[in-house]
Amino acid sequence: MIALTRLRVLFQAAAAEWRSISFDDLQFWHRSEARLAFLWLLALTLVLLVGRLLLARRPGRHRIVVPAILKAMPRSRASFVMYAPLVLFVLGLPFFFLALADPYSALVSREMSFPGRRICIMVDASTSMRTPFTAGSLNRRAATDAAFFTTVAAAERFVQLRMKSHFRDLLALVEFGNEAYVVTPFTHDYDNVLLSISLIGDPVEFSMFPDQGTIIGRAIEEGTALFKTFKFLDASGNLMVIFSDGEDTRAMIGGRSLDDIVESAFQAKIPVYLVRVNYDRTKGQVIPDELWIPAVEKTGGKFFAANNEKALLDAIAEIDSVSTGTIDVRQYSSQQSRFAVFALIAAGFWASAAALKVGIPHFQKLP
Secondary structure, three states: OHHHHHHHHHHHHHHHHHHHOOHHHEEEOOHHHHHHHHHHHHHHHHHHHHHHHHOOOOOOOOOOOOOOOOOOOOOOOOHHHHHHHHHHHHHHHHHHHHHHOOEEEEEEEEEEEEEOOEEEEEEEOOHHHHOEOOOOOOOOOOOOOEHHHHHHHHHHHHHHHHHHOOOOOEEEEEEEOOOEEEEEEEEOOHHHHHHHHHHHOOHHHHHOOOOOOOOHHHHHHHHHHHHHHOOOOOOOOEEEEEEEOOOOOOOEEOOEEHHHHHHHHHHOOOOEEEEEEOOOOOOOOOOOHHHHHHHHHHOOOEEEEEOOHHHHHHHHHHHHHHOOOEEEEEEEEEEEEOHHHHHHHHHHHHHHHHHHHHHOHHHHOOO
16 A cells, blocks of 8 residues: 555656656756667667568578468458557657656756745844743743843744644744844744754843844834845735833834834734733733734734743744744756656556566467
8 A cells, every 4th residue: 555655656746747847948967878879779770670681581490381361351450459569668768768868957946835934033132131031941041030031942932833833934033122133034944043043042142232222113124124025025924923021112213103114014914923021010011012012913913911931831832823824935956857757757668568568468469
C-alpha cells in the first residue's frame, strides 16, 4: 500500500513538472554527448541493416517454411497491433536522448501556497520596560524580572508555538522606543528570528538601546512600511503583534495623528494585536488604555491587558489561534534539473514495450 502511494505521488509530481516545462526555455548540460550517442545508434542500425542484406540466406537454415495462406482469407484488421512493442520502444527513444542531454531550466518561478501568515513581531525596548513583571516559568533565563525580558520570552514562546503548529509563516522582528528599527525582515527561517529575539534580549544590548521613550505609533508606522516594502499590502494574512507596557499617551506622532496612522494599518488590512505587559494592572487601570483599546480594535485587532504571567500566556495562545490561514508566495530557483521527467517517460515506454513482448504471448508471434 505504501509503495503504491509513493508511486502515485511520483507520477503526480512528474505530471506537474511536465506541465510546467517550456521547451523554448530548456538548456542542456550534455548536448554534444547526446548528439554523439544518437549518431552512434543511427550508424549501428545502418551497419546492421546493410550486414543483414549482404549475408547470404540459405533455405532451411535462415528461412522458415510456413503453410500457404489463401488470398481469399481476409487479412486481420488487428494485425498492426503486433508492432505495438516496437512502436513503444521507438517512442521512448526521443525522451531517452533528451534525458541523456541533461536538460535544465535556467530560471524557474512557481506559485506556492503554505499554511501560515505574514506576522510582524514588535518588542518595546524603552526605559519604562525596566519595571518588574514576575513570570517564573516564562522568564527563567533572565537575571531580573524586568518587563522587557518577559516580553522577549513571550515573543520567543509565540514563535515556538508557530513552529510546533507546522506553519510556514513569514516573520519579521522590530524593536522600538522613540523610533522603530527593523531587526529581521520577513523570512521563513524561524531559527533566524529566534536568534534575533535572543540577541535583542541580551542585557548588555538592552542597556545600550538608544531610545528611552515609548512611541507605539512609530512601531505601527514602521510595520506598515515594512509590509509595503515587501509588497504584501494586497495580500491577505498580514498581522502585527506588539509587546509593550503601553505607557504611551501620544495622539500626534511626527505631524501625523494616531487616528491617521491606525487608519493606514486598517486600509492595508493589517490588524494590530497589542499585548500590554504591565504587572498587576488590569484593563483600564493604565491611563493610555483609553487611547489604545479603540485604536487597535479599529484595525480589526485586539487589545490584551497582560497583568500577570497567566494573562500573558493566554494572550499569546489566543493570538496564535487566530493566526491561521494561507500565504501565497512566488519561489524562484535557478538551474533546475529536468532530467528526471524525461528519463521517467522513456522508462515508462520501454517498460510497457517489454511487458507486452514478454508478458503477452500474442505479441511474440510473427506478424
